[in-house]
Amino acid sequence: MKMRLNGLIKKEFIQIIRDPSSIAIAFLMPLVLLFIFGYGVSLDSEHIPLGLVIESPSADASNFASSFHASRYFETHHFSTTRAAKQAMMEGQISAIIVLKQDFSEELRRSGAPVQLLLNGVDENTARIISGYVDGAFQKWLERDADARGMALETPVRIEQRIWYNSELRSRNFLVPGLIAVIMTLIGALLTALVMAREWERGTMEALLVTPLSMNEVILGKLIPYFLLGMGGLALSVAMALWLFHVPLRGSLWLLFATSALFLIAALGMGLLISSVAKNQFVAGQIAIIGTFLPAFILSGFIFDINSMPGIVRLITHLIAARYYVSILQTLFLAGNEWSVILPNAGALILLAAIFLGLTWRKTKKRLE
Amino acid sequence: MWKRIYALMIKEFLALMKDKAGRLVLVGPPVIQILVFGYAATFDLKHVPYAVYSEDRGYLSRDLLAAFQGSSSFTLKAVLHDERRVAELVQSKKVLMVIRIGQNFSADLARGGTTAFQIIVDGRNSNTAMLVVNYAGTIVKAFNENLAQSHGRAMPVRIDTRAWFNPNLESRWFFIPGIVGLLTLLITMLVTSLSVAREREQGTFDQLLVTPMSPLEILIGKALPGFLIGIFEATVVVLAAVFWFKIPFLGSVLTLYLCILIFLLPAVGMGLMISSIAVTQQQGLLGAFFFMVPAIILSGFATPIRNMPEIVQDLTLINPMRYFLVMLRGVFLEGTPLHLLLPELWPLVAIGLVSLAIAGWLFRNRMY
Structure with a gap:
């Protein structure tokens, strides 16, 4: 055999x-x-094109906007009007728009919504990543801002995450x-x-x-x-x-x-x-x-x-x-x-x-x- | 001339459909695949198995755990009383996440202070791990807002987020138009990539060449069945996407069909080109995979093209799937009008004509 x-x-x-x-x-x-x-x-998103609209320039607004410039996740493009930014998103040049509203500083003190985030939801995974990142950046900025004014910002419950086996994801x-x-x-x-x-x-x-x-x-x-x-x-x-x-x-x-x-x-x-x-x-x-x-x-x-x-x-x-x-x-x-x-x-x-x-x-x- | 092409076409159809297995292969799988893949391909998490290890007996930790239990994204698998079991459950993949709450959780919160709890996530699939973290974050955010409201604390400032075209960010809306593209490519490769190789292997291609047919006529006769079957299958898959999965279809049907037709140009062209380079069917099959697998993985189907290194991004410029997926998602979800799709359409026409021309040239000039 x-x-x-x-x-x-x-x-x-x-x-x-x-x-x-x-x-x-x-x-x-x-x-x-x-x-x-x-x-x-790779699923590690970098260089996501992001539109930034500051409706009325103020110290607070430009301070917050600067937190996106240094990020490796985003490539920021400035637009002077929301309309121009929306047009760019329609044409697929940017994946999201951050609008710092006219009354940014007042809303900030009034528990309102001083920031508007518009996402292109077609690629929902990228949209989620952007939304999570912008949320995080905003939170961090609020904390620093509160700190600078001598107040503590309180988030009642925080999560400590431990990712096993692949900690840097x-x-x-x-x-x-x-x-x-x-x-x-x-x-x-x-x-x-x-x-x-x-x-x-x-x-x-x-x-x-x-x-x-x-x-x-x-x-x-x-x-x-x-x-x-x-x-x-x-x-x-x-x-x-x-x-x-x-x-x-x-x-x-x-x-x-x-x-x-x-x-x-x-x-x-x-x-x-x-x-x-x-x-x-x-x-x-x-x-x-x-x-x-x-x-x-x-x-x-x-x-x-x-x-x-x-x-x-x-x-x-x-x-x-x-x-x-x-x-x-x-x-x-x-x-x-x-x-x-x-x-x-x-x-x-x-x-x-x-x-x-x-x-x-x-x-x-x-x-x- | 058309009579000869017609005759060749009939012959091609007979070759495809002559036995039962062949007919079955063309009709059954696309329907099954759109249904199975349509449900499988999603980044929306459901029923993620998790375990709880809580040392806290207060009502606030119970409230928090209830928020996790109430979410359809998570399914509670075990409540642990022994810390050593945590590692065991994660390692053996019985759970993807363990929530660990320390002794003073409720007490700290009740005193009006802040506190933290731990989540341990299995990072073996780092994408799923990241999604789990995000989902948990959303639940906790809502929990914090509720807490602030019921205790009369100031509501935190928030971001007003709106998603265009897909307001609830449903993963399926993104993937199913992609699957329409995948299956259209697959079926076209099925029909074309082996057709010339088989005739070469069996020697009947020489007979075809000595007939009065010109290479152009042979090319058209070989290409048309691919077009017809491609359009038919694409229709079946699109119908399933719209009526079964209820994916919104905002564009015009005419634009969609024009896009499919133009995409079939390079798809059929590549298939015939591979087929006419191959001498045996095994080589044809190998060629089909060598084209199809990179074409799908580098198309932006699951991982964005933007994340690729620049040299690979440049490489995707010759990938017909890249353009097709942009058009499909545009027509389905955004209702993109035809003139905005021109940047996608002309590369497809160019790739299609070049590959078809090479295939036609190879008919005569590759003889063994």
Whole structure:
């Protein structure tokens, strides 16, 4: 059996070398994608264009306005009238307008609303960030102002926040591990999505069927070469995360590779399943386009919080292998060897891998239709 | 000439629809995906699991906790009596946040002083962590205002905040028009990126080249199915967005369709270009992903383009999705008229024509 398997693996490797697109999938794809995304994707907003309107200049007003000039979050543009600022927001040049009202100083002493904030709500996340920041800046300024006048400003209850694992809230620290999960999903499925279908389409499957190879050997022979390629791609991705993007790795590297191996088997298994269900490369390719990237991107908890999704959608996320892997990666990178997270998620990966491979095994009977 | 193009088109449709799996792939997934992704893609927090560890027995801390319990954004999972359990629950991801109130919370407040309490947030997903902090801040702000009112203290000065186009800042309004764009791109790549590669791999493309059809005719014949299916799928997804998710649609339908049509130019062009560079379907599939994944991630769909480094921002100028998302959000939420969309439209036309021309040129000049 070992010899037969060796022969098949050798054949698969020769095929990989002949059409270098497999090698490109395993090595070029993580390199390019991680490079672009690691640098390109960030949720840390900076340089938000902000319009500032001071309806009647006063010492108080310009004092408050100056607190935005130094901020790295904003790029302030001055407008002399609210109308001009509104026009600029309509045209998309600025994302928000701060209006210091005519009676700024009087309102300030009267518990009114001396400041008006107009937001472009289309990008609601940015709008929230702006609103939170302006609120904070205003509060801080009020405190300083009260202090200067020898009074204490009282906020009855304050929150002390402690953010664990990522205290400076560097979004790259969670995006890069998440991206590794997305990229490994693509690698796994792309590598194998076409390989079985190709054999069926070209008729070489029949040639394989008349050999003494058993179905297990055929599946193993397909799995092993691509597994090795995929692990190579993973090693490259982890190296980039650690040394290029300086994401801390607080858990063990061995555990990272072990759990990644589990995930890769599940991802390759999904590719093999697609491939053996479709039986022609065209449809297999189409299913791979639909079934891999967007689900791993949107339903894995990589960006969008799974707890906040409605029940039925949460159920669907349990079918996405990337969901468990994202959880494992974010924990291993940022929190450490946290067995209470790793064990259940690794268990789920094993289960999914078994389901995918089991279904593939059932679908690829030694029989022609 | 049109008769030949028509014949090629019919052939393309037959190739796409000939087996059951192929038909299913074109019709089922877009509908399922808009529904699932539409619910999943949101930055609005709901049911965030949290735990409480309070050493204070006073009514004021109970009031504060009641404010958290009353919020649909948070779901209470555990009330702790042992400090060591705090770390355990956060580490194992059972809760995202722990509220910790010290002994003197109520006493300090009742005396008319100020006090603080602690929230511990799991920062593994720093975006969610930031949202949790903001939500908690909003609850406490309301709590403080209530307190000030009932104790006759002076109301604090506030900022009068108004959001245009999306007054309640609903995350879904931002993401669903984006998903319309994503799915339109996806389905177009599905139809076009493998079509020439398959013919090359099977050798039937040579046969096509020796027919009296000119490369231009082949190009049109290959491109039109992509356009038709793209428009059809976009319609399905737009209908779901408007009637199922009730996303406001302020613009004109005509403007929307013009935008979709113009976007399909580069989408189909890129798909055919990838397809005609590829010699095997595997290469075509790889090419499709190599284009689609960056096109989506660098489009401003979830993370703003403004946050990217300048060199990457420049790179997004050749990304058709970037322009399409701006147009979709504009037409849906702002009712942007056509003439304000011209800065988005002409790059799409340019990218579309260049990619289509390259695809047509490759038909003849790439022979193996």
